[in-house]
Structure formats: C-alpha cells, structure tokens
Amino acid sequence: MNEEMKAVIDAIHNSDRVLVTSHENPDGDALGSTLGLGLGLEKLGKEVVFYNKDGVPELLTFLPGSERIETSLEGAGNFDLAFAVDCTGTSRAGGEFEDFLKAGRCRQVVIIDHHQTNSTSADIRLLDSGSSSTGEIVYLLLKTMSVGIDEAIAKNLYTTIVSDTGSFRYSNTNPVTFRDASELVEHGVDPSEISEALFESEPLRKLRLVALVLPTLSVREGNRVASVVIDRSMFEKAGARREDTEGLVNIPRSIKGVEVAVAFREETGNGSPYWKISLRSKGDVDVARIAEHFGGGGHKKAAGCSVEGVLEEVQSKVFGCISGELK
Amino acid sequence: MNEEMKAVIDAIHNSDRVLVTSHENPDGDALGSTLGLGLGLEKLGKEVVFYNKDGVPELLTFLPGSERIETSLEGAGNFDLAFAVDCTGTSRAGGEFEDFLKAGRCRQVVIIDHHQTNSTSADIRLLDSGSSSTGEIVYLLLKTMSVGIDEAIAKNLYTTIVSDTGSFRYSNTNPVTFRDASELVEHGVDPSEISEALFESEPLRKLRLVALVLPTLSVREGNRVASVVIDRSMFEKAGARREDTEGLVNIPRSIKGVEVAVAFREETGNGSPYWKISLRSKGDVDVARIAEHFGGGGHKKAAGCSVEGVLEEVQSKVFGCISGELK
Numbered sequence: 001m002n003e004e005m006k007a008v009i010d011a012i013h014n015s016d017r018v019l020v021t022s023h024e025n026p027d028g029d030a031l032g033s034t035l036g037l038g039l040g041l042e043k044l045g046k047e048v049v050f051y052n053k054d055g056v057p058e059l060l061t062f063l064p065g066s067e068r069i070e071t072s073l074e075g076a077g078n079f080d081l082a083f084a085v086d087c088t089g090t091s092r093a094g095g096e097f098e099d100f101l102k103a104g105r106c107r108q109v110v111i112i113d114h115h116q117t118n119s120t121s122a123d124i125r126l127l128d129s130g131s132s133s134t135g136e137i138v139y140l141l142l143k144t145m146s147v148g149i150d151e152a153i154a155k156n157l158y159t160t161i162v163s164d165t166g167s168f169r170y171s172n173t174n175p176v177t178f179r180d181a182s183e184l185v186e187h188g189v190d191p192s193e194i195s196e197a198l199f200e201s202e203p204l205r206k207l208r209l210v211a212l213v214l215p216t217l218s219v220r221e222g223n224r225v226a227s228v229v230i231d232r233s234m235f236e237k238a239g240a241r242r243e244d245t246e247g248l249v250n251i252p253r254s255i256k257g258v259e260v261a262v263a264f265r266e267e268t269g270n271g272s273p274y275w276k277i278s279l280r281s282k283g284d285v286d287v288a289r290i291a292e293h294f295g296g297g298g299h300k301k302a303a304g305c306s307v308e309g310v311l312e313e314v315q316s317k318v319f320g321c322i323s324g325e326l327k
Numbered sequence: 328m329n330e331e332m333k334a335v336i337d338a339i340h341n342s343d344r345v346l347v348t349s350h351e352n353p354d355g356d357a358l359g360s361t362l363g364l365g366l367g368l369e370k371l372g373k374e375v376v377f378y379n380k381d382g383v384p385e386l387l388t389f390l391p392g393s394e395r396i397e398t399s400l401e402g403a404g405n406f407d408l409a410f411a412v413d414c415t416g417t418s419r420a421g422g423e424f425e426d427f428l429k430a431g432r433c434r435q436v437v438i439i440d441h442h443q444t445n446s447t448s449a450d451i452r453l454l455d456s457g458s459s460s461t462g463e464i465v466y467l468l469l470k471t472m473s474v475g476i477d478e479a480i481a482k483n484l485y486t487t488i489v490s491d492t493g494s495f496r497y498s499n500t501n502p503v504t505f506r507d508a509s510e511l512v513e514h515g516v517d518p519s520e521i522s523e524a525l526f527e528s529e530p531l532r533k534l535r536l537v538a539l540v541l542p543t544l545s546v547r548e549g550n551r552v553a554s555v556v557i558d559r560s561m562f563e564k565a566g567a568r569r570e571d572t573e574g575l576v577n578i579p580r581s582i583k584g585v586e587v588a589v590a591f592r593e594e595t596g597n598g599s600p601y602w603k604i605s606l607r608s609k610g611d612v613d614v615a616r617i618a619e620h621f622g623g624g625g626h627k628k629a630a631g632c633s634v635e636g637v638l639e640e641v642q643s644k645v646f647g648c649i650s651g652e653l654k
Contacts, residue, residue, distance in 0.1 A: 162495075168495050168508070168522075169494055169522035169526065170518075173519065175513045178505045178512060179509045181495070182502045183502070185501060185502045191500040199496065200580060200581050201582075202581045202583060204546060207581070214538035217534055219531060251534065255528075255534060282523060
C-alpha cells in the first residue's frame with residue numbers, strides 16, 4: 001500500500017460525515033466513481049452526501065443510487081471529509097464546491113483521479129494515470145479497506161470502466177482493467193445490461209441527426225482523411241441537442257484506411273459564426289499539433305479547436321494543415 | 328480435467344500431421360480458433376495444415392497466420408487428426424472436408440465448439456456452451472497442455488472473444504471471459520489494435536449504404552418497435568455488397584425504448600422478389616417466435632426469416648405479428 005492510499009484510509013477512519021463529488025458535466029466514470037465510493041463508505045458506517053453541480057444526465061439515471069445525487073450544497077452542513085473524484089483539481093467540481101471549501105466547510109479534501117494532473121488543490125491526492133478509469137482506483141481503495149462489494153457498488157464501478165475504455169476498445173485497456181471487470185461481474189453485474197444502458201439507448205432525435213449528417217461524409221488524400229459536417233439547419237430539422245453530436249466524429253473514423261477523422265460543427269457565439277472542430281487520429285498523425293495550430297489542444301489521438309469563418313474557408317485551412325502533417 | 332479434454336490431449340499426443348478447419352463463411356471466432364489452435368500445436372512439434380473452404384474475409388486478414396489458411400484440400404495428404412472448431416457438426420466445414428473424412432483421410436476427428444449441439448459427427452467432441460467463444464475452449468486446452476502462449480496465438484484467441492461478445496457487450500460475457508482476456512493481454516495483445524481492426528475498418532461503401540438506409544428508419548407502437556429498409560436500389564447506388572448489410576439491424580436496435588428492431592432487406596431468388604428479415608429483441612419479446620411464424624428461426628434475442636411479396640404487404644404482416652407479441 002502506498003503512502004497516499006494509507007493517508008486516504010486514515011482520513012476515512014477519522015471521519016463521520018463525508019461529501020463525495022465529481023467534475024461538472026459528469027460522465028460514466030465521474031458518476032460511477034462518486035456513487036461506488038459513497039455507497040462503499042456507507043457500508044463503513046459513514047454518513048454520505050452525494051453531490052454534482054450538474055446532476056445526472058438522462059443516460060446515467062440507471063446507475064444505482066443516482067437519485068441521491070444533490071445539485072446544491074445549500075443546507076448540507078459541514079463535513080469531516082470531501083472527495084473530488086475523476087477531477088484534475090477541486091475547481092473541476094464547480095464554483096459552489098470551491099466556495100464551500102474556501103468557507104472551511106470540509107475539514108479535509110481528497111482527490112482521486114486517473115488523469116495526469118498537477119493540481120495541488122487538495123490535502124491528499126490518490127492518483128494513478130495507469131488506471132483506465134477513476135473507478136478502478138476507487139475499487140482498489142474499497143478492496144483495501146475490506147468493504148463488501150455489493151451489486152449496486154459493482155454496477156457503478158463496472159460502468160466507470162466500460163465508459164472510459166469504450167467497452168474495452170481504447171488503448172487504456174490493460175490486464176488489470178479486465179481483472180477488475182471479471183471480479184465486478186462476479187459481484188453480480190450483468191455486462192449486457194450495462195452495455196445496453198450505455199450504448200443502446202440513443203434518443204431517436206440523435207439517429208435523425210445522424211441521417212442528416214451522413215450524406216456530408218467526404219474523403220480526401222486517398223481515403224486517409226475523412227470528415228463530416230453538422231450545421232445548424234440539421235440540428236433544427238432533427239430536433240437535436242448539443243449532446244447528440246457526441247461521438248459523431250467516430251463516423252468518419254470508422255472507415256478503413258482513414259488516419260485523420262474530422263467533424264465540423266457549426267456554432268454561434270455572440271454574432272460571429274464559428275466552427276467547433278473535433279479531430280481523431282487512427283494512425284501516427286498527432287492531431288493535437290493540428291488543433292494547437294488553431295489555438296485548440298488535446299491528445300495525440302483526440303483533439304479539438306474552434307475556427308471562425310464560413311465553412312469552405314474553415315475546411316480549406318484545416319485540411320491544408322492536416323495535409324502537411326500526413327507523412 | 329474432464330474426460331473429453333483428456334481424450335483430446337491423448338489424440339494430440341498420438342498424432343504427427345494435424346488438419347485444423349472451421350465453419351464456412353468464417354467469422355472471428357472460427358478463424359481465430361483455427362489459427363490459435365494450429366499455431367499452438369506447432370509449438371508441440373506437430374505438422375499443421377490450416378484450411379477453410381471460404382478462406383479469409385478481408386476484415387480478418389490481420390490475424391497472425393491467416394496467410395496460411397488453404398482453401399483446398401487437394402494434395403494435402405493424409406492426417407492423423409483433424410479439428411473442426413466452432414462447428415456444430417463436421418458438415419459445417421463444407422462438402423470437401425466431409426468427402427475428405429469419408430475417404431478416410433483423417434484417422435480421428437475432434438470437434439471443439441461452444442454452440443449447443445447434438446451432432447455426433449466426430450470421434451471426440453469438446454463442448455462448452457457456457458464459453459463465450461470457441462477460442463476460450465482452445466485457450467483452456469493449450470494451457471492444460473502447457474503450450475507457451477506467444478503474441479500470435481494470444482492475438483488470435485483474443486479476437487475470438489472480442490468477436491463473439493461484441494467487445495464484451497453481449498450476455499455471454501462472464502467472469503471467465505474477462506479473466507481470459509486479461510491473461511491474453513498480458514501475453515502481448517494490444518486491445519485497441521484488435522478493436523480497430525474489427526470495428527473501425529469499415530469500407531467506405533458501407534457508410535454510403537448506411538447513409539441511404541438511415542432515412543428509412545421508422546418507429547411504431549410508441550417507439551417500442553423500430554425498423555429500417557434496405558432495397559436493391561440502395562445497394563446499387565452505394566456499390567455495396569451483401570456483407571455490408573451485416574449489423575444494420577443494430578441501427579433501430581440502438582434507440583432508447585425499442586424492444587423489437589427489424590431490418591427488411593430486398594432479395595431476388597429465381598424471379599420472385601422476397602425480403603430477408605432480421606429481428607432483434609432488447610426486451611422480453613421472443614423474436615424467434617415471430618421468425619418461426621414466417622418459417623424462419625433463431626434465438627430469443629436474434630432471429631430471422633424470409634417473406635415473399637411487395638414491401639408494404641410484408642411489413643404489414645410482420646408488424647402485425649410483432650404487435651401481437653408485445654405485452
């Protein structure tokens with residue numbers, strides 16, 4: 001057991017009231033880690049309050065305990081300990097939580113995270129960037145404390161893994177990921193039930209949007225670059241929401257031989273139109289370099305940026321830059 | 328070790344020349360099991376010939392050793408032992424293999440399979456319907472024989488699991504599935520590499536087909552039933568092949584609240600037009616009952632049938648039958 005793990009366990013033993021939160025716009029790892037940890041702490045006799053500034057997105061309401069997530073800290077009282085899980089810093093949990101900490105309402109703050117982070121905004125930081133999800137770190141913590149993993153905890157933690165690995169498809173998937181999944185399924189998780197909830201519960205409007213986006217699919221550079229366009233008229237026609245564009249860049253990415261996939265999404269800020277650009281790499285091209293060229297950023301395999309202008313100009317600039325990066 | 332496992336190991340020890348084959352139109356489990364087993368037997372000093380009547384589909388050419396799969400048994404000589412893997416009976420490997428057996432060219436025949444099967448068409452049958460893939464049974468056999476699992480074997484066996492579980496999403500996914508996956512990744516498999524080869528290598532023509540199919544998406548019965556249509560004009564327009572329709576029924580299936588998903592695909596037999604119908608259930612409806620009503624069959628969650636007639640009539644019959652099955 002490392003120093004940080006030991007410190008977290010000591011902090012838990014010395015606490016009665018515990019607050020658990022995660023980053024804004026929570027995903028499966030954020031909420032699954034919040035609930036898995038909090039339900040585990042309750043088994044140790046702690047009084048737990050679950051909080052997320054933005055609440056639970058419709059897609060994740062199947063998570064056991066999700067109905068207990070509060071969206072306000074008003075009247076929450078004081079806490080011996082607060083956890084900010086899947087957060088690179090306490091500020092990721094939002095302004096209300098930051099103010100709460102500043103007001104001295106939590107005696108100690110712990111961050112549990114698998115992102116590479118430099119934040120020093122907590123008393124203890126339990127970090128493992130080799131972990132596929134924050135949920136796996138939470139699972140190790142609960143096991144180390146001999147918490148009995150019940151079905152509700154297992155479902156939450158299994159969801160963190162499936163969410164953050166894209167169902168065991170991303171490069172963060174490793175032998176420990178599979179070992180943890182195996183154990184969690186033994187604790188009563190039905191993998192097909194979680195997969196169905198996460199991947200086979202699309203709103204009809206999203207499919208309507210995809211139907212409008214697909215005809216814009218185009219390829220260039222001998223199929224090495226593929227792209228789609230999502231403009232405002234499509235949104236209106238499909239009755240779609242912003243969240244429905246999530247993952248649309250995977251359409252051009254799915255084509256054989258494509259090295260760089262791009263999605264152009266029309267936005268309006270204060271008057272001037274601009275395009276939000278999602279970039280994905282399947283080969284050796286570092287798309288973060290392309291995004292940085294336009295003032296954006298990200299990782300080698302996934303990055304994004306915004307560019308002002310009409311579509312043709314924007315595409316010409318972006319495709320020109322990509323062309324220069326292809327070997 | 329059970330009786331059958333012992334019998335298979337004895338048969339291997341008593342053999343020098345071994346033929347390994349699998350079912351026609353092979354999928355990832357069929358070819359991955361063939362190659363994983365054959366490469367393992369080579370490590371035991373056996374002379375192995377790999378055979379599949381239909382050869383290797385383009386999608387699976389990434390499998391290590393796939394270039395060694397023969398599509399003819401002409402001049403193959405005689406064998407001490409033949410394996411038919413992922414086969415419910417030896418006939419599943421095709422007529423040439425059946426004739427080969429009848430001619431007494433293989434001293435002993437072993438079936439390894441995870442389907443529920445009643446065939447008695449082999450000397451030894453190593454069956455486990457609780458196994459997510461045939462590859463997992465092969466893996467257990469190789470481990471039991473202390474074969475050193477190298478990266479090539481591991482990639483083939485990992486592919487069998489990912490193929491047959493839909494990347495750990497189907498209900499056959501169990502704790503052993505994950506434990507095997509964990510070990511195979513420790514033997515050098517890169518999960519993202521296999522996933523990319525299997526799921527992110529679509530031909531452009533397939534995406535063009537999807538673009539034509541999506542506008543046909545329709546829902547009924549208060550979103551509980553959703554369907555798509557693939558007619559011949561779409562095929563021609565997209566330059567698509569029959570294999571490109573694989574999985575299109577998952578489009579209506581992916582919608583939230585849908586209990587029965589249907590894909591209608593236009594076919595022409597000898598003159599009279601008919602429709603091939605794929606049915607998927609996400610809820611409690613047994614779609615095999617619906618398929619059987621039209622002379623087809625399948626499982627509770629996935630079934631199919633063919634119905635003659637013009638689309639409107641066919642849809643009216645099929646939707647009528649589905650309506651009767653909805654609770």
